[in-house]
Every structure is written in structure tokens, then in C-alpha cells.
Amino acid sequence: MKKVYSSLCFALAITGMVKAQDIQNNPGSNHGNKFEQLGTILPTPNEQRTASGAPGAKYWQQRADYDIKCSLDEKALKLTGSETVTYYNNSPDPLDYIWLQLDENQHNNFDNANYQSSTTMPKVASTTALERAEIATEDNGYGDKIASITDALGKALPYTINKTMMRIDLPASLKPGQHMVFHVKWSYKISDRMTMGGRGGYEYFPGDGNYLFTMTQWYPRLCVYSDFQGWQNHQFTGRGEFALTFGNFHVQMTVPADHVIGGTGECINYAAVLTPAQLARYNQAKTSKVPVExxxxxxxxKRETNPSTATKTWVFQANNVRDFAWASSRKFIWDGMGQPVEGNNVLCMSFYGKEAYGLYRKYSTRLVAHTVKTYSSFTFAYPYPVAQSVEAANGMEYPMICFNNGRTQPDGTYSESTKNGMIGVIIHEVGHNFFPMIVNSDERQWSWMDEGLNSFVEYLTEELWDNKFPSKKGAAYTQVDYMKLPKNELEPIMTNSEDIVRFGPNAYTKPATGLNILRETIMGRKLFDFAFKEYARRWEFKHPTPGDFFRTMEDASGENLDWFWRGWFYGIDPCDISLDSVKVAKADLDGNLPATFAQGRAPGTAPANKVAAPIVNNYEDISKIRNREDKTIQFYVDKDTTVRDFYWRYDRGLAAVDSSKFKDMTKAKNMADNRTPEPFTDADKAKYANKFFYELNFSNKGGLVMPIIVQFTYTDGSKLVDRIPAQVWRLNEKHVSKFYVQDKEVASIQVDPYRETCDIDESNNYWGKLPEPSKFQVFKQKAAAGGRGQSTGVNPMQVGSGK
Structure with missing residues (x-):
């Protein structure tokens, strides 16, 4: 498989597809590959990006300021706009043309990126799906319609549209240090995102006849021109997201007079668009400690039943942001509260329809506040004045505003999966303010740099919301099923987003899991948190690359992590560490030679090559255990008891983990290899006569090097854990052994007891006699009570007490 995989990487490289290769200098050896430095893979340091991972003395980036006016025609479902763009060339290069993104063209049947995938005849299909399978003969009318592009004096500028990209040719080179002003007039037909898909568009509510608009990727916007790749003008296929340029935005939106707008930045004319009572509530919300409607x-x-025919113009200002998005509807309930963050008061707000009231009124704005505060503690202080969550039956992020899901059933109840899904998506999308809205990586090229890093901090934030929250990202064991897939179904994390088969695990959960393994198992929280914060601080409002991240994490921690980046990010090998055999001995102290050992196994155990069947552990992941033991941590649900609902009480019946018996041990030192025979003294005999000696032999069956975590259970029931760093494999990447001197007899040994390393086969992780599984009472639940976690039908809230 390795030979086939290497050939595949080569083929992709020569055809221009972007996939990082795990280059090795000594591929035929059993050592020297896994721990080889990344120098042959990472870009060469320069004056823009240093070898330490920090921006260099001559780092530069472009800037684009926008002044936009637009009008929403609700009846025609059309948006018309004009924009004045001021583009600053801060690069050392003269530019003869500039590139803009026309993301709305993805909805057009001719101007889309046309990245097709293999399709087959379905057994069941919607009419919309069948329409997509038809060969287009007429333009469907969607996509950006450019009316004109002119310079500052009104002279037409030539332009070329290539699918989802537009090149504007300049009459003269834009030299370093210069800026230019140009105007674009455009319009587009707004798509029904509930049937056509996509991140923006409208949702129609037939019950009350109203619309909810999410206006995203809605204006022609500058591509990034950078020191490491020039123009980032890769086509928008609908998956790989956006590389964008920072700037200031002044945006005027004319909408029906009874609409409410939430948008990037701050509205600067609330007095003209809100009633006096609403304006008073808005001012109250700024400093309120609880959400104010x-x-x-x-x-x-009332607005839903009596639509207005008049219009109002809302004016927003947003500074130093990479994008602007907004939502508009007469259906919106709007609440807000203040959240202090290191001297800055952030106004946290939510917008949602009555369909989501039962969940969003209780949770959304509190989750926004919790996310902004928690992410700030792991990165940098949130710099913007507002942070907003909009319920729009989807999940997507933009500066200071994001779109999420979480609606109740008509009676106001909800399933636990709906609630947990809402909590997760709000934290995730609000968290994107940090990655990539501020730490502005190239999402289209390296999806993991925003989705993976953000999913990791989302995991930390979920864990601090509620110690019992069922996080789906971060804990190593959640990634096992993906890691054990056949290698021809996998690709490295360092793969272009358009070429990933299983996008969710590759871009989101595997990177998040890897970072959590670094934090909890390899580096430790103190070192990791410092280095991760340093990366965020260095690249705040800048454009980092993977090399900048890898180098900074090592530079700020003093840890050589190239082996981890190589295995986890550039490779596809899984972790499968096997405890192959155990040698057991007592010291022979009768003769005049050093101690010799009789080999054997613990009494009553099976032979080493027939390990006992695995038992599912009854404890939670390592992060939950350590968070609970850290007395400085107070979970949000304990600080604010108003967020406790039916399911909070429902979950408290789960057995708590008693981790007091599980303590890390200081690794025993191997006995010195004394080659000069000397007789034992009485003191030696007294010291070693009652010792127990064990040699553990491990093999790396998966290929991925990881730390070896060994838990000893003694015959008296006590336990000890030894953590062997991954570097133990550096001289032999396939087989290693470890010798232990113990004060007590070992009854059983378990590798990776907390499931920290993503080991895909636990059947070879045991030795000795394992405890028998305890019994518990089983009963048959009535069908009417429903199942936990369901999102449709009867839910436990409907039949439980204390809604």
C-alpha cells in the first residue's frame, strides 16, 4: 500500500492537484523516517515568514475598503447593489490586473466552477435532484449580473469573467504603495437555499407567508494576493471556503420597513430604524448580564401578519474585517446582553423566528457570550464590538455574525440531539470569528487551518459549558472508525479541500483530535496552551500558512513535534500499538553474579499471544476527567443555573467517574547494566528480594508513532499509569521494549487506558487477568417515551416532568 500511495501522490502532483507528500530520506529502513525533520517539506523561511513561525520584518498584506449600497426586493427575490472599492497595493509587486470573487455564480448553470463528481441513477429522487441531472440549454438566471465596472473618473474598465472569478484589467500598473478606486454595479436573483443549497439565499415559511434572508457572498469581493502564492483565485466549488482581504466596510441596506437586520459590525442609525422602545431595550442590553429582548x-x-409595503435603510460600519454578511426578516425576535472580555464590552446578540424561540431565547445569546469569553482565554481578546447568532436552519460563519440551526417542535419541546446540536453549532460558528475571520488562513487551500483549529477550540469550549456535554470532536476515541478505514479511502490532512473524500473527518475532527492529543498526552496543557496562544497572537489579522503554525508550536514550546506533524497531518497511517508479550521475573540473589531473571507470566493468565477480550471502559475521556479535577474550572451550567433544562436533569443520573485511583507515576529507571560481576550485599538483597520485574514488548502495527500509555493494575486493586513519550520509537519504529521494576505484583496491564491515542485495535492492548464486567439492571422502555437523541417524533421532554 505504501508504494501505491506514493505513486498516487506523484500522479496528483504532476497533474497540478494539491496534496502534500510525506517525503522520506530513508524509506527502506526501520528507523529515521518517522522522526525526520520537516525541512524537506516546509517552505524555506524568508523575510516575510521566519523560521520561528512568526511574521518576518518585511511581512506585507493587501487591503480593500468597501462602500456598498444595496436594495432587497422581497417580491421579486432580487438584490441590486453598487460598491466603491479602494484597493491598496502593499506588496512589492506591480499589479497589471486584480481578481475578484463572484461566488453567486455557483448557482448559475453555466458560470459555476463545474467541478463534477461521479453520479449514478438513484432509486428515489426529488424533482430538484432530477433538474440538476438535466443538460443545461438555457441560463437559469442565477449568479452575478455585472452592469458596469468603472474607474474613479467613471471610465469603463475591461473585465473577464471566468466561472466564479472575475479579472479586472488595469489601464496602468498599480505600483507598490499605490491604491486605486473603482466602482461595480451588479445584481442577482436570490436563490432558495433550502432547495438549491448553498450558504446564502432565502428560506420561505408557508405557514405565515414570510421570508428569512441570509445574505452571504453577496457582493463582488477581492481575492487575496499574498507573498506565498500570489493571487488566490481558485474557483469556488461550494466546498472550499474563502481567502479574503482585510478592510473597512460602510454598508447601506434598503429593505422592507418591518424587517429587522443583523449584520457584520455596528448599525450606526438605529434611531432611524427602531421604535423608541426598541432603542431603549437595545441600550439596556449593552450592559445587561442576562439577555434582553x-x-x-x-x-x-404582529409583523408576520401585516407586512409593510414601505422601506427603510439600515447603515452598518465594520472596521478591519475580511468580509460582511447580513440577515433580514420581519420574523426576527432579537435579544442581546453584554459580555466583558479583557476590558472590552462585547454586545452578544441573537436573531431568531418564533420556530426557535423555545431554544434560542434560553441559550443562544448566552452561548455567544460563553464562546467569545472562552475563545479569548485560549487565543487573544475578542477585538470586535459585537458577536451575533442567527437561527437560519444552517451553519455558516462571517465576521461578527453567524448562521445556526435549532428549532423546537410546535409544542415548544425538543429532543436532546436538537439541543446539543444547537449548542455545538453556535459555539463552532461564533468561534470562527477567531479562525479564520481574524487568524485569516486560506480556507480554500487548507480547510483544516480554520475548520480543524476551530473545531478544537470548540471542543474546549463545549467541555467548559458542561462537563457532561457529549462532544463529538477532540476526544481521541471518536476518531477511531475513520482512522481504521482502508488506506485507499483516506488522504492526508494536508490535502486541498476539493480533493478530500471524507471532508468532515479530514478537515474537522482529525485535526481537532490531533491538537487535543498534543495538549493532553504529548505536550501537556501548560506548554500547549502557551504555544497555541502565541500562534494566534502572532497571526491575528494576518494570513498564516501551515508551516507558520507548525513552526510556532515548536518555537514557543521547546518541543520537537516534526514527528507528529509528519504522521498525523502528512500521513494516513493509523495508531495500533500492540502489547505483544510480557516477561515476568523475580530476582535470583543467591549467587555472586548480578540478578538474573526467570521468565514467565502472571499466574492465572492466558498466554501472551492470546490476549483477553477488550472491555469497554466505564470512564469518560481524559479532558473531562482533568477538567473535573481542576478546581479552578467552573462550568457554565454551574455558574448560570437558568440554562439547566429537562435534559440537564435527565443526564445527571449518569454514573460519575472516580478517577482518584488513576494517577500518573514517575517512570521507574532501568537498572544499570553493570558488566563487572560483584557480590550482592545484604542491603542489595533486602532491596530487591521482594521486587517484581516486568519486560513489556510492543509493536507498532499501525505505522503511526504515538506515546505508549501503560496502566498497571496490581493484585491489591491499586493502579499506576506510566506515560512513555513517542520518541521511544526513534531508533526502531516497529518494535520497542520497556523494563520495569515494581514494588507490587501486577495483575493486569492495559495500553492506552483513557483512549488517548486513537488506537484502532484495543484487542491487543491487554495482558493479565481483567476484572469481570459488572451487571446492571435492564428494562424494556415503553415505545411512547421515545429514544434519547432523536430529532423527530415524540421526545423525552414531552412525556417527562419539569419541561
Missing amino acids: IVTLDEAK
């Missing part, structure tokens, strides 16, 4: 449920319901 700025637009109430009753006000939203």
Missing part, C-alpha cells in the same frame, strides 16, 4: 416575540408575530 430588543424586538419581542409579540412584536415579531
Whole structure:
């Protein structure tokens, strides 16, 4: 498989597809590959990007400022706009043309990126799906329609549209240090995102006849021109997201007069668009410690039944952001509260329809506040004045605003999976303010740099919300099923987003899991947290690359992690560490030679080559255990008891983990290899006569080098854990042994007891006599009570007490 995989990488490289290769200088050896430095893979340091991972003395980036006016025609479902763009060339290069993104063209049947995938005849298909399979003969009318592009004096500028990209040719080179002003007039037909898909568009509510608009990727916007790749003008296929340029935005949106708008930045004319009562509530919300309804449920319901035919213009200002998005609807309830973050008061707000009231009124804005505060503690202080969550039946992120899901059933109840899904998506999308809205990586090229890093901090934030929250990202054991897939179904994390088969595990959960393994198992929280914060601080409002991240994590921690980046990010080998055999001995102290050992196994155990069947552990992942033991941590649900609902009480019946018996040990030192025979003294005999000696032999069956975590259970029931660093494999990447001197007899040994290393086969992780599984009472639940975690049908809230 390795030979086939190497050939595949070569083929992809020569055809221009971007996939990082795990280059090795000594591929035929059993050592020297896994721990080889990444010098042959990472870009050469230069004056823009240093060898330490920090921006260099001559680092530069471009800037684009926007002044936009637009009008939303709700009846025609059309958006018309004009923009004035001021583009600053801060690079050392003269530019003869500039590139803009026309993301709305993805909805057009001719101007989309046309990245097709293999398709087969379905057994069941919607009419929309069948329409997609038809060969297009006429333009469907979607996509950006450019009316004109002119310079500052009104002279037409030539331009060329290539699918989702547009090149504007300049009459003269834009030299370093210069800036230019140009104007674009455009319009597009707004798509129904519930049937056509995509990140922006409208949702229609037939029950009340109203719309909810999420306006994203809605204006022609500058591509990034950078020191490491020039123009980032890769086509938008609908998956790989966006590389964008920072700037200031002044945006005027004319919408129906009864609409409420949430958008990037701050509205600077609330006095003109809100009622006096709403304006007073808005000002109250700024400093309130609990969410205040700025637009109430009753006000939203009244607007739904009596639509206005007039219009109002909302004006927003956003500074030093990479993008601008907004949402508009007469259905919106709007609430907000203040959240202090290191001297800055952040106004946290939520917008949602009555369909989500039962969940969003209780949770959304509190989750926004919790996320902003928690992410700030792991990175840098949130720099913007607002942070907003909009319920729009989807998940997507933009500066200061994001779109999420989480609606109740008509009776106001909800399933636990709906609630947990809402908590996760709000934390995730609000967290994207940090990655990549501020630490502005190239999402289209390296999806893991925003989705993976953000999923990791999302995991930390979920864990600090509630110690019992069922996080789906971060804990190593959650990644096992993906890691054990056949290698021809996998690709390295360091793969272009368009070429990934299983996008979710590759871009989100495997990177998040890897970072958590670094934090909890390899580096430790103190070293990791310092280095991760240093990376975020160095690249705040800048454009980092993977090499900048890898180098900074090593530079700030003093840890050589190239082996980990090579295995986890550039490779596809899984972790499968096998405890092959155990030698057991007592010291022979009768003769005049040093101690000799009789080999054997613990009494009552099976032979080493027939390990006992695995038993599912009854404890939680290592992060939950350590968070609970850390007395400085107070979980949000304990600080604010108003967020405790039916399911909070429902979950408290779960057995708590008693981790007091599980303590890391200081690794025993191997006995010195004294080659000069000397007789034992009485003191030696007294010291070693009652010792127990064990040699553990391990093999690396998966190929991925990882630390070896060994838990000893003694015959008296006590336990000890030894953590062997991954570097133990450096001289032999396939087989290693470890010798132990113990004060007590060992009854059983378990590798990776907390499931920290993503080991794909636990059947070879045991030796000795394992405890018998305990019994518990089993009963048959009535069908009417429903199942936990369901999102449709009867849910436990509906039949339980204390809604």
C-alpha cells in the first residue's frame, strides 16, 4: 500500500492537484523516517515568514475598503447593489490586473466552477435532484449580473469573467504603495437555499407567508494576493471556503420597513430604524448580564401578519474585517446582553423566528457570550464590538455574525440531539470569528487551518459549558472508525479541500483530535496552551500558512513535534500499538553474579499471544476527567443555573467517574547494566528480594508513532499509569521494549487506558487477568417515551416532568 500511495501522490502532483507528500530520506529502513525533520517539506523561511513561525520584518498584506449600497426586493427575490472599492497595493509587486470573487455564480448553470463528481441513477429522487441531472440549454438566471465596472473618473474598465472569478484589467500598473478606486454595479436573483443549497439565499415559511434572508457572498469581493502564492483565485466549488482581504466596510441596506437586520459590525442609525422602545431595550442590553429582548416575540408575530409595503435603510460600519454578511426578516425576535472580555464590552446578540424561540431565547445569546469569553482565554481578546447568532436552519460563519440551526417542535419541546446540536453549532460558528475571520488562513487551500483549529477550540469550549456535554470532536476515541478505514479511502490532512473524500473527518475532527492529543498526552496543557496562544497572537489579522503554525508550536514550546506533524497531518497511517508479550521475573540473589531473571507470566493468565477480550471502559475521556479535577474550572451550567433544562436533569443520573485511583507515576529507571560481576550485599538483597520485574514488548502495527500509555493494575486493586513519550520509537519504529521494576505484583496491564491515542485495535492492548464486567439492571422502555437523541417524533421532554 505504501508504494501505491506514493505513486498516487506523484500522479496528483504532476497533474497540478494539491496534496502534500510525506517525503522520506530513508524509506527502506526501520528507523529515521518517522522522526525526520520537516525541512524537506516546509517552505524555506524568508523575510516575510521566519523560521520561528512568526511574521518576518518585511511581512506585507493587501487591503480593500468597501462602500456598498444595496436594495432587497422581497417580491421579486432580487438584490441590486453598487460598491466603491479602494484597493491598496502593499506588496512589492506591480499589479497589471486584480481578481475578484463572484461566488453567486455557483448557482448559475453555466458560470459555476463545474467541478463534477461521479453520479449514478438513484432509486428515489426529488424533482430538484432530477433538474440538476438535466443538460443545461438555457441560463437559469442565477449568479452575478455585472452592469458596469468603472474607474474613479467613471471610465469603463475591461473585465473577464471566468466561472466564479472575475479579472479586472488595469489601464496602468498599480505600483507598490499605490491604491486605486473603482466602482461595480451588479445584481442577482436570490436563490432558495433550502432547495438549491448553498450558504446564502432565502428560506420561505408557508405557514405565515414570510421570508428569512441570509445574505452571504453577496457582493463582488477581492481575492487575496499574498507573498506565498500570489493571487488566490481558485474557483469556488461550494466546498472550499474563502481567502479574503482585510478592510473597512460602510454598508447601506434598503429593505422592507418591518424587517429587522443583523449584520457584520455596528448599525450606526438605529434611531432611524427602531421604535423608541426598541432603542431603549437595545441600550439596556449593552450592559445587561442576562439577555434582553430588543424586538419581542409579540412584536415579531404582529409583523408576520401585516407586512409593510414601505422601506427603510439600515447603515452598518465594520472596521478591519475580511468580509460582511447580513440577515433580514420581519420574523426576527432579537435579544442581546453584554459580555466583558479583557476590558472590552462585547454586545452578544441573537436573531431568531418564533420556530426557535423555545431554544434560542434560553441559550443562544448566552452561548455567544460563553464562546467569545472562552475563545479569548485560549487565543487573544475578542477585538470586535459585537458577536451575533442567527437561527437560519444552517451553519455558516462571517465576521461578527453567524448562521445556526435549532428549532423546537410546535409544542415548544425538543429532543436532546436538537439541543446539543444547537449548542455545538453556535459555539463552532461564533468561534470562527477567531479562525479564520481574524487568524485569516486560506480556507480554500487548507480547510483544516480554520475548520480543524476551530473545531478544537470548540471542543474546549463545549467541555467548559458542561462537563457532561457529549462532544463529538477532540476526544481521541471518536476518531477511531475513520482512522481504521482502508488506506485507499483516506488522504492526508494536508490535502486541498476539493480533493478530500471524507471532508468532515479530514478537515474537522482529525485535526481537532490531533491538537487535543498534543495538549493532553504529548505536550501537556501548560506548554500547549502557551504555544497555541502565541500562534494566534502572532497571526491575528494576518494570513498564516501551515508551516507558520507548525513552526510556532515548536518555537514557543521547546518541543520537537516534526514527528507528529509528519504522521498525523502528512500521513494516513493509523495508531495500533500492540502489547505483544510480557516477561515476568523475580530476582535470583543467591549467587555472586548480578540478578538474573526467570521468565514467565502472571499466574492465572492466558498466554501472551492470546490476549483477553477488550472491555469497554466505564470512564469518560481524559479532558473531562482533568477538567473535573481542576478546581479552578467552573462550568457554565454551574455558574448560570437558568440554562439547566429537562435534559440537564435527565443526564445527571449518569454514573460519575472516580478517577482518584488513576494517577500518573514517575517512570521507574532501568537498572544499570553493570558488566563487572560483584557480590550482592545484604542491603542489595533486602532491596530487591521482594521486587517484581516486568519486560513489556510492543509493536507498532499501525505505522503511526504515538506515546505508549501503560496502566498497571496490581493484585491489591491499586493502579499506576506510566506515560512513555513517542520518541521511544526513534531508533526502531516497529518494535520497542520497556523494563520495569515494581514494588507490587501486577495483575493486569492495559495500553492506552483513557483512549488517548486513537488506537484502532484495543484487542491487543491487554495482558493479565481483567476484572469481570459488572451487571446492571435492564428494562424494556415503553415505545411512547421515545429514544434519547432523536430529532423527530415524540421526545423525552414531552412525556417527562419539569419541561
